[in-house]
Every structure is written in structure tokens, then in C-alpha cells.
Amino acid sequence: MKLKHLIGVFACLLPGMLQAQELLSPNKELIMNFSLKEGGVPVYELSYKGKQVIKPSSLGLELYGEQEKVEFGSNVNRLTTTDPKTSLYDNFIIEKADTASHDETWHPVWGEESAIRNHYNELAVTLKQNGTNRRMIIRFRLFDDGLGFRYEFPQQQEMRYFIIKEERTQFAMVGDHTAWWIPGDYDTQEYDYTCSRLSEIRRLQSAAITDNLSQTSFSPTGVQTALQMKTDDGLYINLHEAALVNYACMHLNLNDAEMVFESWLTPDAMGAKGYMQTPCQSPWRTVIVSDDARDILASRITLNLNEPCKIEDTSWIRPMKYMGVWWEMITGKSDWSYTWDFPSVQLGVTDYSTAKPHGRHGATTENVKRYIDFASANGFDGLLVEGWNVGWEDWFGNSKDYVFDFVTPYPDFDLDEIRDYARSKGVRMIMHHETSSSIRNYERHLDKAYQFMVDNGYPALKSGYVGNIIPRGEHHYSQWIVNHYQHALEKAADYRLMVNAHEAVRPTGLCRTWPNLIGNESARGTEYQAFGGSKPNHTTVLPFTRLVGGPMDYTPGIFENDINKLNPNNHSWCNTTLVNQLSLYVTMASPLQMAADLPENYARFMDAFQFIKDVALDWDRSLYLEAEPGAYLTVARKEKGGARWFVGSTNGEQGREAHVDFSFLDKGKTYIATVYADAPDAHYKDNPQAYTITRYCVSSRSKLDQYTAPGGGMAVSIVEATPAEAKGLNRL
């Protein structure tokens, strides 16, 4: 860390000037102004290239008051006091303003780039509240691509513990922007995105709230972060948070008369939003801004605002390409469960050994070995198996506490045989820890389940939090449950295990600090293509929203669009072309990539499947060639420690031409580019499997204009070649 006090960059601050502070980004294109308005209310505003991005917006928190002071020991007394004062948003004076600058380059364990520059100017304003003498620091970090700020609460006698009633951070918008939003919800993020004006959110909200197994909406104008917006004059603004640790996840609630967003934290069962002990701080609130949509994708603000890696030896953290006994259950072709013999099951009581199998169980030894064979033959690192452990007969919707023990297999799943078979085939098993959101039960079994993985050589786990949280009344995104995910993650690091948490809180860049967090769901994943289908442009929004916080286990690779062919009772349709699926391995960067479809579906398209086999998982460089939220993005990435490049172009609902300028290639070298493209008549709805595969000879002077179909895309793999190898290929 190279923090140094800025001398000369900012004017020397005289006491009388402490009412207002200006902070410039390193390139001076962003300007943040902080001041106290009447009544001692902290206010900030933000501009970019002279355009206002955030109008003057209030900062602060509202606390619970009326704390009772109870004495223990000699005489138990209950003294009702009105201290602390509930307002932590006014009556402040600026006690101090510290400035600093920071410029370093750090190297993530995995990611879109092997080197990340963290360059910002910082302003830390120490506020003191009249009357209470409480101190709070608001720390701003202004990067060239946006702003981060957080509240810091130093240890002090005047504020030892406090309970947050609400955080009152405002983001005042300049106009009625276009936004790609999902409804604010304490328990799910698995919604399709709606694109609308801010003023239309209220009208469109109820239609946007589609059914989910656990959901808690809170306001007709509540939305989730990362929220991507676009102004009428072409600014892209993205609001999110970074380093969500020991705090409730933030939603945004829109005052649509004024176009002012205000933070809305996830409450606990009592309605309280945070239990704090000083010293402590809030997560960072982030505003990424640019007039070029590609800069949103290239921004590393979320990672940069997180703490450096806390795992000393990271050698065991390795990206994985995996398959799974999963899609056949998601589609309803087979089941997680084993039997229909019992009205309900009780672990340790129900005798599975004598139960009649219903014959639809997916995780049988035989079927798993079939997947292992295919995964091994095609060079995959891992295999996920779901539904292998007892308890799936009644695993959700019953508020069942002791729902899984995480380690006991069904009678038809031969754990040892499968483990040994996978090992002999070079495939590593990914363990499945579905918790059914019974958090206490999971924590009670955590050590045993992790030790099981160590004992059996499982390097990674997929955890799941389907259904309503137990303890009842808590939410998926409340502080206490956020702490659980963190606990499970840190303990996994102790066991040297990688975690891919589904239905957990959305990521906020924590994978910088804990790179064993190799994946999260936390959005509407591919499974919804089997639950009725997602919008064709869904994956052109996710990189601007969900992925701002970290990689997603999106589980792409669906080659058979007609789910009916897998399950006659399921009439879902996967709303993408086959090539669109290929493109996602590049555009949706993740160190964990699944090929989600069934081996038999891949067997029909082995030429296209080759791209999934080839594509890298970890990157030295990433270039965002073209992008527009909800419409398209084209990304080129160079594999880490290698010479290959991969390009993905993911298209939305309108057919268009994708453009690739190959100038990123080493000058003077020859490459072969294999282009997987939608056929001219391809369409996500009625002709999704129409694709072409063409090999070209390319160099740094090449250009490609390639049609991408509605719901389609393009995927390109580029390898260095000798002129002889490239002979006969068309040049681009």
C-alpha cells in the first residue's frame, strides 16, 4: 500500500474552509464535492467531464434510540434512557479532512486480468456531531472510472454499540434515466431484468416480480444493485457496493418524484438493519460512470475497494471447468430424490435401505460414471453431482430444520466407487451442499462436511440456499445471514476448499480477499431456461449488473433448446442460439465454468462443443471491444500464461453485426481463428442450432464483421500458427 499525503494537489485547508471539500480523480475527469448543508447534514455530489452524475445527495444513518441500560450484579436495574440519539445524519461539523493518493498494481489469484491497477485520490472527512460528540468518518475514493465511499465508525466511548434503523445514503439522479433493474427483494435476485425509465419502475414492478421459492418485496420502487443506468446524453452510471462484510445488503429505493435513490438495507426478523460495534465501517458504495459502456465492464472499482487477499498460500485455488449431474434434474428428466415411499423423511430415522426407488433418481452410480467418462474424455476438471445425499424427498417448502446431513449417500450412490473411479479418470468431484436455507443445520454440519471433502479429495463445493431462511424471519441478505456466508467461506479456506454459493447474497468483490470464492449464482441463472425461459437479452445485461460484483456460476452450454425433448411435461424453451451459449464462456468471465447440458446433447454437436473444451478459464488481459447494456457485448481475452485468445460476442434480441478488430494480437505473427457463428437464418426461437464453424488466418491487422442472430452470438478461438498451418485458410 502506497498511501502518501497529497501536498499541492489540494489547496491547503484552512479551518474556515472545512465546510466544503473537492476531490478530483487522477485524470481530473471526475470531481466529487463534499459539504455540510444547513443543519450539519453531510452532502456529496459527483460530476464527470463537467456533467453532473450525482446531484447533491445526503449521507448518514438513522439509529434506533431508546436503548435500555441494564446493570448486572448487585441490584438489577433497568434504566430507560433516550440515548443514543437516533440521528447520525445531521448536526455534524467537519473536524478534519485528510487527503491521500494511492497507485499500485496488484495481481489477483484469478480473474479477467493478471494485473489490476488500483489508482485513486482519497478524501477522509472526520465529522463530529454536536450534542453527542460522536465521530464518524466518511471516506471517499475517486478513481478515473468512478467513486467509492463508505462510513467509518471509530472506536469511541460515545458510540460503543449501535443499531441501524436505516442507512440514509442518497444517490440523486439528474434525470429520468433508463435503467436495467430487478425488483428489490430481501430473498432473491432471480428475476429477469426490466429495462425502463426510472419513472416507470413503479408501474412495472409487480409484473417484474415473478414467482420464486423465497421472495420478500418491500417497496414498489425498490431495486437491487448493481443497478445499470444510462442517461439521455449517453452517460452510463452503475450503482453497487463493495466489500459487504458484517453488514446488511443494500437495496435502492427510488423517490420517483425527485429521482433520488436512497439506500434500503435488508432487515432482520425484528426489522433492525445492523448491529454494530465500533470500530467498524459500512461497505463501500460505488458509482461507476463513463460515457462509454465498455468502461463499465472494464472497471475494477469493486475489486479495488476490497481488502487484499487474506489467504497466504493460494496454490490450491485453481479455476475449474466442470460438468454436472444437474441439468437432467433441473429439466425434470430425473429427480434429486430417491423414493416416493414416505410422506416425509427424517434423517437417521427413515430407512432408505428398504425403500423402493422410484427409478427417476439422477445420482446413481451408473449415471454418475457415465458423466465421469464423458467429462474425462473431454478434458474437464470436475464433476458436480446433486441429489446424491439423503433428504431430497421433502427438502424445501416445509421449513424443515434438519433437512440434510451433507454426508450420507443414497443406497444407489456408491460413494467410494465413484470417488475412486473419478480419481482414476482424472476428474475431481465437486461436492453439493444444498442447505435448504436451514442455516443452523448447515453450520452444525460444516466441519464434518468440509472434512468429508478433504478426506475424499473434493476440491470445491457448490452450496445452495433455496427457500426461506431458518432462523425464520431472517432474510437471505440480512446482516446475520451475510455473516453466515462469510463464516462458511472463511472456514472453507481453512480446509483449502473452493466455494460456489448459490442463492447467497450477491458478490461485492470479496473474491479479491477470499479468492476461494470462485463462484456465486445470485442472479437468474441458466436454470430458468428450463423454468419457462429467460429473456433473450438476459446475458447482455448481466455483465453490467450482476457481474460487477464478481463471477457468476451461470452454468451455460445448453445445446438442446427444446426442454420438451428431455421431459415431456416441461414445455420450456431455451431462448438463445447454440452459439450464444458458446459466447458466454468468454463474455461471462468466471474461473468456474460449467458445460451444463447432457453428454448426449453434446455428442450431437461435437464440433461446436470443441469451443467449450478449448476455452480458457483464467486471463492475462481482457478487452471490451463493443458493448451496450441489454443489446450486445464483444469481449476478447488472452489466456493466462498462454498465447491463445478467445473472443465472445453475446447478442440481444435484435440481429446485428459484431465487429472484431484483431489489433490486440502480436504484430507480425500469424494466428488461426476458429469462428463459431450463427448461421444467417439462425434465431433463438425457431432455429437456434444453426451455426457455422470457419477457420481463418488472422493477424493484428485483421478485422471481422460477423452477423449475430437474435438471441445469438459468436465465439472465436485464436491460436498462434505457422504460415504453413494457416495455408489455404481465408485471410481476414
Next chain:
Amino acid sequence: MKLKHLIGVFACLLPGMLQAQELLSPNKELIMNFSLKEGGVPVYELSYKGKQVIKPSSLGLELYGEQEKVEFGSNVNRLTTTDPKTSLYDNFIIEKADTASHDETWHPVWGEESAIRNHYNELAVTLKQNGTNRRMIIRFRLFDDGLGFRYEFPQQQEMRYFIIKEERTQFAMVGDHTAWWIPGDYDTQEYDYTCSRLSEIRRLQSAAITDNLSQTSFSPTGVQTALQMKTDDGLYINLHEAALVNYACMHLNLNDAEMVFESWLTPDAMGAKGYMQTPCQSPWRTVIVSDDARDILASRITLNLNEPCKIEDTSWIRPMKYMGVWWEMITGKSDWSYTWDFPSVQLGVTDYSTAKPHGRHGATTENVKRYIDFASANGFDGLLVEGWNVGWEDWFGNSKDYVFDFVTPYPDFDLDEIRDYARSKGVRMIMHHETSSSIRNYERHLDKAYQFMVDNGYPALKSGYVGNIIPRGEHHYSQWIVNHYQHALEKAADYRLMVNAHEAVRPTGLCRTWPNLIGNESARGTEYQAFGGSKPNHTTVLPFTRLVGGPMDYTPGIFENDINKLNPNNHSWCNTTLVNQLSLYVTMASPLQMAADLPENYARFMDAFQFIKDVALDWDRSLYLEAEPGAYLTVARKEKGGARWFVGSTNGEQGREAHVDFSFLDKGKTYIATVYADAPDAHYKDNPQAYTITRYCVSSRSKLDQYTAPGGGMAVSIVEATPAEAKGLNRL
């Protein structure tokens, strides 16, 4: 288990007779009638020797309805249904009525008797609900000393899972009885008892609710069990529950217009009172009844209704007499904490090694060794030390999650040295696990804390649940937290550890099944004598109420009444005579008995202290010689596996003569009885330390009439002697 179908005891049941059932106790003095009243509502009534005890009272439960059925997999659908029907209290028909009889004698690991007879007649009524076809069994067991009944929910497709809105079990009283009650409360039982007519509860309730660190009152006529009552014609009726497992603790709410109690379960944060999966059952609801108060004390219904011991090898479960570095903190003479250096502490962050000790810390190596010396010199088994582990600076009242780690000592507590010193002196250390009610934090550390005990040779632990429960919104007595206590207890058995849980749910005879539960607080303990004082008759009520469920770690033995002498700022007074304190070691039977006062206070009264050194902890026989709730009780017990007898007489607020008939002694043998008695001018308020110690020669023909002072008592130890040894002693 000797269950056999009764043939001839009950008339053969014809289908038409199924509307009403009669059940007789083995001695035929109790009669229970069960019937369905209009609307198919189950009703029971109870009589004793021809007197009505319980008037016709309804049975059943109210459920939450409107369950949403959500499908997972292909198409997520949310179907709102109105199933299940919310009533599980009407529209029943009797499908079957099974009767049985049971008579066995079993042997507890420890207790008031070494052999317990379990003798009852049983009626199990299978009810089927019209419309829903749901089945519920109500099982009645009628003993000579009372009734137990419970609800059983067989596994069935019609009722796989259900959520309890309220249990609707009525206990309709015949009149406006006298009751010894404490206010109904979801979070504490630490109240003084109020004796009043049932009709006066409403008026007296608010005064009865004294301050506590965590308390949640729910109704002006709510009371807790065990509830002891007395009718105007001399019947003693006791209402409680047995075998509280995976269910919310029951309170009683009085309809004081009709004098009908109805069950009132402890809710969770959502207000729900139980999450049930069939097959399952409620705890037993118990009605102990007699015209002799002594029979209430002698009743073993609560134990008999629990399951037999589930611990195979119980050799490691041994009663303990112990001292503690505790009373000096309770009185405020010293502190649990170590330093005043920090506004608050964070485990793993706060550096205690450089902190300045405030000099009031009780658990210092030196002080602990002083207690070890005294405990060892006087033959005590164990020593409890509180405040030895880091975190006590801000341990309650802050809703602090990570409050203790349970294993890290303060700098001035040399763990190894103390452990080795205690071992060398033959004293076993009792570990202290104060959780501050941060349940998840305790469960996260449970294995490590238990392993620590195994590693260091600690055989028993005192756990504590001071303050409001985390997860916030849950209560000390809600189902989910009841499950925690059970989890901690069963896991302790795995580690071969004994548990003494304070502020946990009141016991319900579970020590039969899990005899490593050697103690509970769950009532107003001796500590309140240092928190302003308890009523002088408090311990003449507890045996009729709190102790019906199991032993209490009451921590008696306070010899110095004037707390001011320990702490100039504490003006509390212990409202008993010194001899009353001695009597409690007999009248308040427990396998865990503390001598709670300081060594220096015992040193001043070593002749009286001799009784505490002598008294046994475990018993072959117990005889209840005289008893009246709230007034007095005299109990004689024969030590287990030995020939000594001990008599305790605990008196209430009025001076009286205690009467002991020594006919329980072996005929023809000579004994020496050492009688510890209040001096004639003794009084709990102004002359509590005035006592006499007299040795008598006694035989089975002896009788003793001994004055016991207000707040006083008597203690007698009786050992067999040769005539020569008894020579010169007065004969009784």
C-alpha cells in the same frame, strides 16, 4: 417395558360407545373421562377421590393455514391453497381407543430415589378429523398421583408438516384456587413467587414482573409452570409438562372469568409456535393431584413420562459438590472482567496482553488457587471459575454476536498452572460457558470448547444464557432455542460431559433420558439474595414448582447475610438464617450442590460448615415428612449406597416447630443425630447467624420437635453408631 392390553379392566368397547372413554388410576382414586362434545371437540375431565379436579376441558391445536405450495424444477409455480385447515381441535370422530397398563421399576443414574416405580393405566384415543381425514392420537396416562397426556401426530399423507399457531389445551379449574405463581414470560423465570387467588393474578401481575436482563411478558393472566395450586377443600393441584423436546415451552394463560387455564406456547420471531413434521408429538401435559401436599413432592410423574436413559455408559456421570469463584462477582466484591482500558472489546483484535488490569478481576491464578486449597481441604469435588476467559468487558446488553470464544484465558489466569494445581489437589474444574445468549456463536465454538474440556480434564460445565437471544426475535423458551439446549446437551454426552445450564428452559424431567443434565437454574436462584434479596419463603415454594421438572443449581450456602460486608456499594441482605441455608442441601435435592459463599465466610463458621461437608448428593430413599407450599417442608433422605440419613427442614416466614419421626431408621439400631438448629432468637432479618448444634442419640422410635425461625430451618445428619459412641448424648 411391560405393556399389556387390559382385558376386563375396561368394558369391551362397542362402536357406539366410542364417544366417551373412562380411565381409572391403578388405585382407582383418579378417574379421567374423555369424550367428544358437540362439533367433535375433544374434551377431558379429571376427578380425585370423587372430587372434580379438572372440569370438562377442550383439547386440540390451532394451525396456520394458507400454506403456499411452490413447485421446484420445470416451471416455478406458486399455488396459494387454503389447505391445511387451521383447526385441529374440532370435527373429530373417535376412530379407535386403545387401553393398556404399565408397571415397572427403573433405576435412575442419580436422584431422590434409587428405584422409581412407573405405574399407570393408559388410554390412547385415535381421532380422525372429518373433512381433512387427518389423524391425531391423544394419549392419557393415569397414575395414582396424577395425569399425563400428550398429542401424537402419526406420519400421514394428510399431515406431513404443519405449523402451530397455538396449542389449545385447557385446564378448567373448579374454583378460585390459591396459587403460587410467577408471571408468564418468554425469556425469564427469575421471579419471586406470588401467592394469591387465581382471580387476583391480573391485579398483581405487574408488580410481580420485576426487572430482568431479558424478559418478555405476554398476558396479564399468564403464568408459568410448574404451577402449584391449592383448593379451598384441601386439594393440591400441580400443572406442568414433561419431556419438552423439539417443541415450544408451555405457559398457561388464565381466563379469569371462567377460571380456565389454556396453554400458551412460546413463539418464535414470526409469532409461530411450532414447526412440526409427522410423526411427532407434543410434550406431556401433567396434572399432579393429592389431598396431601407431600405427595406433590413425592410424585415421579415428570420423570416417568420421559424416555429411558439414552446414554449407554453412564459411569462418567457423577454427582458433584463444588465451590466457585462466583459469589464475589455476584455481590460485586470483584469483577468478571479484567480491564477498563477499552470502550468495547473485539475477540482476536483487542490486545489484552498490554491492557492495564483494573485490579478487581476475580479469576486470577492466585485467587483461584486459594479456592482450590479451601475446596480440597474440605473434600469438595469441583471448582467453578467464572470470568476466566476473555470478553467480559462488554458481555451483555449489546446484542453482540461474537462475544466469547470460550477457550482463551485472561493474562492473569494461568490455565495450565491452575489445571495442574487442581489436579494435584484432587479438585475437578467446572468450566464456564456463558453464551450471553448468542446461540450461533456458542454452537460455532461448541466442539472446540468441549474438546478443551476433554483435553484439560473438566468433567462438567455451567452454561449461561444471560440477555436477549441471538438470533434476534427468538426467545429463551421457543422451539428453536429449546432445540439448541438439547443439541448442546446431547453433544456434551458424546464428549462425556455433564451440563448445568443456567437461564435455559425449565427442566421437564429430561434428566431421566439424559442424566448428564445434572443441573439447571431456570428459576430465581440464590444470586438474587445479592440482587436485593428474595422472599424468605422462596425455597418453600420451589420444591412444589421449579423442582417438579428436575434439580436446580440453586447455589445455596450463604453464611454472610450482609452483602454490604463484601461490597460497600451493595446493600442487599440474604433473607434466610444460616441454618435455612444448610437445610437446602436436603430439601432442594440435586446431584450438583454448591457451597456458594466465600472461603473466609465459611472459616468463621466451620462447625456449621461441617454439615455442607457431610451431606450426601445422591439418594436411595427420600421421605417427605411434612410439607405445605410456601410455608415449610421437612424431608429425610438416605444416602445412596450408604447408611447415613440427612434431614432438612426449610421454613417460610412464620416461626414454627418442625417435626421429625425417626421411624424411617433401621429398627434396633443406634444412631447419632447432629441437629443444626436456629437459635430461639434467630430471625432471617436481624439475627440470621444464631444457631445451635446438638448431638443426640436416636433410634427408630425417636421423635424431634424443633423450632425453626422465620426464614429459618433445620438440618440433621444421622450416622449409625455403637452404643459406646452414643454414650452421654441426650436421647430423643
